Amino acid sequence: MHSDESVDYGKENISVTVRFRPMSEREIHRGDNAAWYVDGDIVRSEFNPSVAYTFDKVFGASATTRNVYDTVARNVVRGAMEGINGTVFAYGVTSSGKTHTMHGDQNYPGVIPQAIKDVFSIIQETPDREFLLRVSYLEIYNEVINDLLDPAGQNLRIREDAQGTYVEGVKEEVVLSPSHALSLIAAGEEHRHVGSNNFNLFSSRSHTIFTLTIESSLRAQGPDDEVTLSQLNLIDLAGSESSKTETTGLRRKEGSYINKSLLTLGTVIAKLSEGKASHIPYRDSKLTRLLQSSLSGNGRITLICTITPASSNMEETHNTLKFAQRAKRIEIYAAPNRIMDERSLIKKYQKEITKLKQELLLIKRGMTERPYATTNQEDLLTLRQQLEAGQLKMQSRLEEEEQAKAALMGRIHKLTKLILVSTKNNLSGSFPDAAHNRRHSFAESEERYDEQSDLDTSSFPPDRCTDSCSIDLGNGQEHFNICLQDIADQIDLTREQVKMLAGEIALRSSSLKRLSEQAANHPDDFQVQIGKLRDDIEDKKSQMQLLEQRITELGERSSYPEMSQAIEKLTSQLNEKAFELEIRTADNRVLEEQLQSKVTFWFLKASHQKIVLGPQTTNCLIEANDAGERLCAEKAIKTVVSHQENYPKKKETEDAEIEVVSQERSRLSEENNCLQMKNVKLEEEACYARDLAAAAATEIKDLTEQIKKLVFQNTRLSNEALSITCQGKTGRISVSSVDRRLMIPYAVQALKEELRSKREKQAYLEQTVSEKQALEKELKRKLDESKQREADLENDLASMWVLLAKMKTNDPPTSGPVQDVVEITECRPERNVSTAVAPISPQSVESAANIQKIKEQHQELERLRTSGSEDKETDDLKALLYDEDKHAHVCKVCFEAATAAVLLPCRHFCLCQPCAVACTECPLCRSSISDRIVTFAS
Numbered sequence: 004m005h006s007d008e009s010v011d012y013g014k015e016n017i018s019v020t021v022r023f024r025p026m027s028e029r030e031i032h033r034g035d036n037a038a039w040y041v042d043g044d045i046v047r048s049e050f051n052p053s054v055a056y057t058f059d060k061v062f063g064a065s066a067t068t069r070n071v072y073d074t075v076a077r078n079v080v081r082g083a084m085e086g087i088n089g090t091v092f093a094y095g096v097t098s099s100g101k102t103h104t105m106h107g108d109q110n111y112p113g114v115i116p117q118a119i120k121d122v123f124s125i126i127q128e129t130p131d132r133e134f135l136l137r138v139s140y141l142e143i144y145n146e147v148i149n150d151l152l153d154p155a156g157q158n159l160r161i162r163e164d165a166q167g168t169y170v171e172g173v174k175e176e177v178v179l180s181p182s183h184a185l186s187l188i189a190a191g192e193e194h195r196h197v198g199s200n201n202f203n204l205f206s207s208r209s210h211t212i213f214t215l216t217i218e219s220s221l222r223a224q225g226p227d228d229e230v231t232l233s234q235l236n237l238i239d240l241a242g243s244e245s246s247k248t249e250t251t252g253l254r255r256k257e258g259s260y261i262n263k264s265l266l267t268l269g270t271v272i273a274k275l276s277e278g279k280a281s282h283i284p285y286r287d288s289k290l291t292r293l294l295q296s297s298l299s300g301n302g303r304i305t306l307i308c309t310i311t312p313a314s315s316n317m318e319e320t321h322n323t324l325k326f327a328q329r330a331k332r333i334e335i336y337a338a339p340n341r342i343m344d345e346r347s348l349i350k351k352y353q354k355e356i357t358k359l360k361q362e363l364l365l366i367k368r369g370m371t372e373r374p375y376a377t378t379n380q381e382d383l384l385t386l387r388q389q390l391e392a393g394q395l396k397m398q399s400r401l402e403e404e405e406q407a408k409a410a411l412m413g414r415i416h417k418l419t420k421l422i423l424v425s426t427k428n429n430l431s432g433s434f435p436d437a438a439h440n441r442r443h444s445f446a447e448s449e450e451r452y453d454e455q456s457d458l459d460t461s462s463f464p465p466d467r468c469t470d471s472c473s474i475d476l477g478n479g480q481e482h483f484n485i486c487l488q489d490i491a492d493q494i495d496l497t498r499e500q501v502k503m504l505a506g507e508i509a510l511r512s513s514s515l516k517r518l519s520e521q522a523a524n525h526p527d528d529f530q531v532q533i534g535k536l537r538d539d540i541e542d543k544k545s546q547m548q549l550l551e552q553r554i555t556e557l558g559e560r561s562s563y564p565e566m567s568q569a570i571e572k573l574t575s576q577l578n579e580k581a582f583e584l585e586i587r588t589a590d591n592r593v594l595e596e597q598l599q600s601k602v603t604f605w606f607l608k609a610s611h612q613k614i615v616l617g618p619q620t621t622n623c624l625i626e627a628n629d630a631g632e633r634l635c636a637e638k639a640i641k642t643v644v645s646h647q648e649n650y651p652k653k654k655e656t657e658d659a660e661i662e663v664v665s666q667e668r669s670r671l672s673e674e675n676n677c678l679q680m681k682n683v684k685l686e687e688e689a690c691y692a693r694d695l696a697a698a699a700a701t702e703i704k705d706l707t708e709q710i711k712k713l714v715f716q717n718t719r720l721s722n723e724a725l726s727i728t729c730q731g732k733t734g735r736i737s738v739s740s741v742d743r744r745l746m747i748p749y750a751v752q753a754l755k756e757e758l759r760s761k762r763e764k765q766a767y768l769e770q771t772v773s774e775k776q777a778l779e780k781e782l783k784r785k786l787d788e789s790k791q792r793e794a795d796l797e798n799d800l801a802s803m804w805v806l807l808a809k810m811k812t813n814d815p816p817t818s819g820p821v822q823d824v825v826e827i828t829e830c831r832p833e834r835n836v837s838t839a840v841a842p843i844s845p846q847s848v849e850s851a852a853n854i855q856k857i858k859e860q861h862q863e864l865e866r867l868r869t870s871g872s873e874d875k876e877t878d879d880l881k882a883l884l885y886d887e888d889k890h891a892h893v894c895k896v897c898f899e900a901a902t903a904a905v906l907l908p909c910r911h912f913c914l915c916q917p918c919a920v921a922c923t924e925c926p927l928c929r930s931s932i933s934d935r936i937v938t939f940a941s
């Protein structure tokens with residue numbers, strides 16, 4: 004490689020551009036203000052008028068990527084096509100718009116797709132040169148280089164040679180059209196590391212470098228002519244992350260690698276901008292190491308700094324602007340590269356094509372200059388021997404040569420297809436060979452590509468029909484367009500076949516004419532051959548017709564089914580032809596054998612009879628047994644001679660046929676491969692479509708749900724509106740009958756809704772009631788407990804009374820077997836708490852002392868009452884006690900004589916014995932009896 008000396012390219016500065024993006028919704032929502040604004044090609048601070056930076060170009064938020072490309076990147080791309088290395092890269096903080104600028108999207112294609120499109124337009128505009136384009140696509144993720152075109156290419160190493168740094172083992176694909184290159188990028192993007200942070204949902208976590216290697220040479224060049232080789236690097240850097248970027252774990256680790264490499268880039272740029280720095284730390288990061296040859300001044304560089312005007316990012320934007328300012332000072336030297344060494348792939352291909360063509364020529368020549376076409380007819384015996392020995396050899400050699408020829412043709416076809424040439428001003432005059440004219444042309448697809456107002460990057464699925472070096476894209480239109488290219492090739496090929504068939508027919512017609520002349524004397528001998536030839540000619544004609552028909556069909560073809568039908572037809576033709584050829588070869592062999600045996604017979608006979616053969620003696624020296632035999636011998640010799648004369652021609656015809664058939668076979672197998680690949684692609688598409696359909700079904704379901712909800716809401720609202728209208732009309736329904744009819748379903752719906760809400764309310768109330776009941780029960784239980792405690796206290800009080808009475812009565816009762824003890828037990832026998840209590844028996848009541856005691860008790864009760872500590876229970880007890888007249892305790896409920904008193908939960912005493920024993924609930928208040936029974940002594 005050396006610099007161009009004829010043109011003065013001179014020094015240039017890095018072109019530095021700033022692109023504002025509009026404020027994001029997030030920033031607006033947060034209440035951010037614009038901290039920076041565009042003033043021509045100056046970026047100024049809103050807050051500090053003294054802060055201003057001037058650049059080569061500043062694009063405001065409304066500028067499109069096309070503006071950016073046309074202004075700052077096109078020049079680099081054009082230079083790369085002339086052999087000057089070029090680099091375009093986007094720099095900025097996360098979410099500032101780097102990926103938007105470099106890749107873009109369906110509506111706004113970025114710099115990369117536009118550069119690719121431009122490259123192919125330039126090829127189209129340069130008819131005197133031929134180009135070879137290769138692409139590679141790699142990412143630097145966490146300081147590891149990965150090949151995005153080859154998932155197996157991980158952790159690749161950087162090497163250095165005389166031309167600079169390069170990545171060892173990176174995959175390079177030869178590209179044939181814009182869509183081909185874009186499909187490769189789309190495939191590569193699948194493998195790129197992308198993650199989300201709080202600024203950007205799809206934040207690039209790696210730097211990506213898309214490299215287009217361009218080789219070109221003059222079309223009419225000599226073997227030692229120069230080839231220009233250049234590289235166009237299109238770089239989308241990962242965004243620097245500030246402390247505001249909320250990241251954890253893996254994202255933080257990625258962020259630190261990103262920041263480190265960008266810091267190194269900043270240092271390298273700062274040092275380069277100083278101009279006299281001794282050591283530039285390229286090796287401190289993989290990014291700077293890879294960009295070393297570009298940054299060190301070899302080629303053009305455009306730096307697009309993307310920024311946001313948002314005040315929340317003011318500091319980061321300021322840093323970006325400072326970085327850009329420094330970069331502006333770097334000087335570069337843009338000169339085209341010229342190479343003549345082995346690195347030139349285009350040269351290698353061209354050499355190989357020339358060599359292969361020469362080989363092909365030799366083979367062809369060898370086939371036409373075979374030694375069997377001897378004119379020495381003096382020694383037919385030797386000829387026969389040679390014929391026999393050489394026949395087999397020749398047959399196998401022929402086959403080998405055919406195979407070699409087919410392989411060479413295929414290779415030439417492939418290689419020539421890889422080299423791109425313009426279809427404009429086709430220099431066919433200087434390249435008369437068919438192979439050259441069949442070089443791959445992307446013009447047709449390119450024109451269609453131009454027709455699109457914008458590039459559709461999403462429509463380039465990574466699928467290619469590599470066998471035929473044409474591209475099979477998933478997108479229907481593109482796919483169809485590429486097929487058209489194939490069809491054009493097929494038409495060319497079919498036309499060639501038609502020409503060949505026409506030649507064959509002409510050959511057979513002349514043979515037929517000759518045989519017909521010979522058959523004039525002996526029609527029987529040549530009848531079969533003549534018939535065969537006629538059939539052959541007919542067949543060839545019909546084949547020709549079919550091929551012509553196919554050309555018409557190909558011209559009209561617009562869909563796959565027709566294509567496959569035509570292929571089927573051609574395949575069947577090919578089979579038929581192969582079959583016929585086999586039959587004819589077999590017939591020829593039989594014919595040859597017959598002729599040879601005849602010749603041998605007549606030679607032997609002639610030599611026996613001393614007949615000297617020779618053209619001058621043939622007519623007079625034959626002495627056969629009879630005239631007929633002599634004539635036969637003579638004829639046989641003539642036939643042999645004529646056969647020997649015709650044999651090379653026949654062979655030639657057969658060779659031509661074999662060639663055609665093998666050509667057709669290889670073409671059909673290519674087509675078949677192509678179709679198989681297309682089938683695979685269609686299957687993939689079908690699979691994708693199925694997935695889409697499933698996703699769509701889910702979405703539709705969701706939407707239906709939403710619609711239902713909305714309808715319901717609508718109904719409610721209508722209902723409310725109706726009721727409001729009704730209210731507005733002071734209770735009288737003001738809607739028309741039609742409206743009413745329309746409203747009925749809504750009203751029913753609303754009533755249902757109301758009913759439902761009432762039911763809900765009812766359920767709620769019921770629940771509240773039951774909760775309240777539970778609470779009541781609990782309170783009751785507590786009340787019972789407190790009652791129990793109270794009763795205990797009462798009991799204690801009663802005991803106290805007894806004790807008191809005892810203490811007051813000094814003389815205990817002396818006479819009568821009076822059981823004066825009343826046992827107070829608990830209602831539940833198991834508790835069985837017995838306490839000694841006061842003697843309140845009828846007998847004791849009868850006694851004066853006891854009456855006195857009772858009176859005292861009464862007094863005590865009176866005292867208690869006046870002190871406020873008396874309650875209902877004591878009242879009852881008092882009533883009981885004062886029922887002195889009867890001396891019998893009668894139940895106030897059942898009026899039976901009572902032997903026991905039961906303290907009821909309602910605080911009454913029940914004096915019914917049966918009740919006391921049997922009743923489990925209070926006859927008065929109906930609550931369960933769990934209280935004491937006061938048993939009277941009988």
Ligand SMILES: Nc1ncnc2c1ncn2[C@@H]1O[C@H](COP(=O)(O)OP(=O)(O)OP(=O)(O)O)[C@@H](O)[C@H]1O
Pocket residue numbers: 023024025027064095096097098099100101102103104203205206207208240241242243309
């Ligand atoms: N000039 C622009 N016009 C409109 N939208 C833009 C522009 N630039 C960026 N955006 C939008 O801003 C968002 C972030 O942009 P982008 O992903 O390109 O940022 P980035 O700098 O590549 O971020 P990161 O470094 O995190 O990958 C995207 O939604 C993008 O569509």
